[in-house]
Amino acid sequence: MASDHRTPVVLCWHMHQPDYQDQSTGEFLFPWVYLHCIKDYADMAAHLEAHPDARAVVNFAPVLLEQIEEYLVQIECWRHKGTGIGDPVLAALVSESLLEPGSPGFLDLMDKCLRANADRIIKRFPPYRRLSELAGFYRARPDIQRYISAQFLEDLLVWYHLGWMGETVRRSHPVIRSLQEKGHQYSREDRLAVLDVIAELLAGIGPRYRHLEQNGQVELAMSPWAHPIMPLLLDLKSASEAIPDIRLPEHGHYPGGDQRAGWHLEEGKKVFQRFFGKQPTGCWASEGALSQSLLPLLNDHGFRWTASGDSVIHNSMKLARNKGADDGGGSIHRPFRFAEQPLTVFFRDDGLSDLIGFTYADWHARDAVGDLVHHMENIAKDNHNNANAVISVILDGENAWEYYPENGYYFLDELYRVLENHPDLKLTTYRDYLDTPDCQPEGLPHLVAGSWIYGTFSTWIGDPDKNRAWDLLCEAKQHYDKVMDNGSLNAEQKAAAARQLGLCEGSDWFWWFGDYNPAAVVKDFEHLYRRHLVNLYDAIGYPAPPSLFQPLSQGGGEPARGGAMRPGHESGEGA
Known part of the structure; x- marks a missing residue:
């Protein structure tokens, strides 16, 4: 049999949400975990199921998997024991009686039910659009708010969830189709039917992706448990490798960061094993943030591959040239190893990935896929x-699709259709590629620390607000270390404190701090970060400092895609 001459292509979809649950109360402060489950994680599985010859890597953040489990537990407890659901939006969906029309709680829930893409979701459905227009009228006329019909909120709750529903679900699920056709005058029975669909989709995430993995279509990978920026835990000064003059926090290092980095990997592997019944081969280190000192840690924990953005490999090749070493030939489209570490490192083609994230949403699906595949064909020719x-091609598997028509349905369907039978390109996974004779990594002397965003850590450190957040975390960690050593906590309390610290170490809080982000989102995330830190102090029995009760950052910018996604290169969006 002739050898396969096609150029391997890896599509790596990263599924990640930070921890939105207040551990002291059990309440989910934001609903994004279950909403992305019913919209994106369900759709992404369905597209692969519809194309059995397609292949992809799907990476999950363990803290996301745990929250999916927690939602399922809370829904089942509500069904069988009558206990409350900890998400206020989901709780309202199943409530026997809704809030008093015109009350602050009513208006707050009304606003929550309009947190959806206006163009692609709200305006797509005429009943949802009319409800949105009515909400705007009620906000402008506080004098008539007491006359709002209770049916208004009932319909809005149902349409909020119908709007967020995945396109593959919308087209195939009889309950969702029936409720969309009904359009208005929804009853509590209708709301309960929506909850049943939500629970069904949440419960299906693990089994569906396990089945895709068992069929060989998908390689499942993981990130560290709470999605921390691992190189910064190991050494805050690693940020200066790509930006020598970066301003660092007052605390020059994160105490005990090497132990904490190892903790996130071990804890993440436990969750992954419980959810998928096996250990992962690869680790998309949070935000593709890598450093030379992180590579042996990943290798020691059993990972065979990791990945980052192409600016990181460009910086590393430049360093090799400056030191008179071989730079590997200049191509980013190949595997690498650094300083003889056995871990294989792949690099995201930022141009291709950013086209999907920032450019193709407004294109016709066939034109977009044709353009993307044409770029891939040219890369294959250049590397023949x-x-x-x-x-x-590596990007998150959730945030891009709300900007596409029908949640990216046509684009993803066309992408898999074209690539699963392409004569010159072959969809594969990193695990399968590692096992081929073609996997001969190029060697470089040193990996310059950085992430997939700009090849730096500037998204998480260097800004005054971000640095202040790091200083608060370092201060809390110092108190944590003292308490963990003084014998005042038992084993169970120590484990709970370690998990709470892990939540505070997540990357998302630092991502959102800064004036360039939207004020409303900054307010949400900085409040949740401070809440997590207060809970940490409670867990170790130490009083929280007054500074924790003062806002850290205000925001005020208008970044593309709301700031939830960033282009890989600082110079622009897309290729």
Whole structure:
């Protein structure tokens, strides 16, 4: 049989949400975990199920998996024991009686039910659009708010969830189709039917992706438990490798960061094993944030591959040239190893990935896929002499699709259809590629620390607000260390405190701090970060400092895609 001459292509979808649950109360402060489950994680599985010859890597943050489990537990407890559901939006969906029309709670829930993409979700459905217009009228006329019909909120709750529903679910599920056709005058029975669909979709996430993995279509990978920026835990000064003059926090280092980095990997592997019944081969280190000192840690924990953005490999090749070493030939489309570490590192083609994230949403699906595949074909031609060529497209599997028509339905369907039978390109996974003779990694002397965003850590450190957040975390960690050593906590309390600290170490809080982000989102995330830190102090029995009760950051910017996504290169959006 003739050898396969096609150039390998890896599509790596990263599924991640930070911890939105207040551990002291059990309440989910924001509903994004279950909403992305019913919209994106369900759709992404369905597209792969519809294309059995397609292949992809799907990476999950363990703290996301745990929250999916927690939602399922709370729904089942509500069904069988009558206990409350900890998410206020989901609780309202099943409530026997809704809030008093015109009351502050009523108006707050009304606003929550309009947190959806206006163009692609709200305006797509005429009943939802009319409810949105009515909400705007009620806000402008506080004198008539007491006359709002209770049916208004009942319909709005149902349409909020119908709007967020995945396109593959919308087209196939009889309950969702029936409720959309009904359009208005929803009853509590209708609301309970929506909850049943939500629970069904949440419960299906694990089994569906396990089945795709068992069929060989998907390689499941993981990030560290709470999605921390691992190189910064190991050494805050690693941020200066890509930005020598970056301003660092007052605390020059994160105390005990190496132990904490190892904790996130071990805890993440436990969750992954419980959810998927096996150990992962690869680790998308949170935000593709890598450093030379992180590579042996990943290798020691059993990972065979990791990945980052192409600016990181460009910086690393430049350093090699400056030191008179071989830079590997200049192509990013190949595997690498650094300083003889056995871990294989792949690099995201930022241009291709950003086209999906920032450009193609407004294109016709066939034109967009045709353009993307044309770029891939040119890369394959340019690398036809490189037996170890591999093209990596890596981006999150959730945030981009709300900007596409029908949640990216046509784009994803066309993408898999074209690539699963392409004569010159072959969809594969990193695990499968590692097992081929073509996987001959290029060696470089040093990996310059950085992430997939700009090849730096500037998204998480260096800004005054971000640095202040790090200082608060470092201060809390110092108190944590003292308490953990003084014998005042038992084993169970120590484990709970370690998990609470892990939540505070997540990357998302630092991502959102800064004036360039939207004020409303900054307010949400900085409040949740401070809440997590207060809970940490409670867990170790130490009084929280007054500074924790003062806002850290205000925001006020208008970044593309609301700030939830960033282009890989600072110069622009997309290729």
